[in-house]
Amino acid sequence: MSDESVETAFDTFLNALADGKGYYLKCMNGHASLPPRYGCPDCGATDLERQPLPDVGEIVAMTTIRVPAPAFAEAAPYVLAVAKFGPVRLTGRLLNIDPDDDTVESGALVSATASSVGDESFVAFELR
Ligand SMILES: [Zn+2]
Secondary structure: OOOOOHHHHHHHHHHHHHOOOOEEEEOOOOOEEOOOOOOOOOOOOOOOEEEEOOOOEEEEEEEEEOOOOHHHHHHOOEEEEEEEEOOEEEEEEEOOOOOOOOOOOOOOEEEEEEEEEOOEEEEEEEEO
16 A cells, blocks of 8 residues: 555656656556555455556547536647556547547557646557
C-alpha cells in the first residue's frame, strides 16, 4: 500500500508515459489494470506489480470531442481514442490529427505519451 494520493499516482503514471516508460499494474492473479489503483479491480489484491506497457497499442474506438470539459475548451475539437496495449485499455487524446480526417480507423497503431493543456495533463496517443 502506498501513501501516494490518487492525483500523485496519476501524475507519476503520466510522467512515466512521457518518458516512454509507461506501465500497467498486475496483481498476483494476473489481472491487469491501470494506475492510479490501490487494489486489483478484479480480485481486490493489494499487491500490485508494475509491468512495462507495450510500446504499440491498437485503437479500438475513437470519437471527436467538440464540446469538451472547460479545461480543454481551447483544444476542441479533438479526437479521443481508446487503445488496447496488451492486456489494458487506455483512453487518451489522439495528437496531430485533423478531427475531420476520417481516414484513421480502429486498428490503427499508436504509441502512448503524455501531453498537457495549461495545467491539465492527459494521456495522449501518436500514430505510428
Ligand atoms: Zn486481481
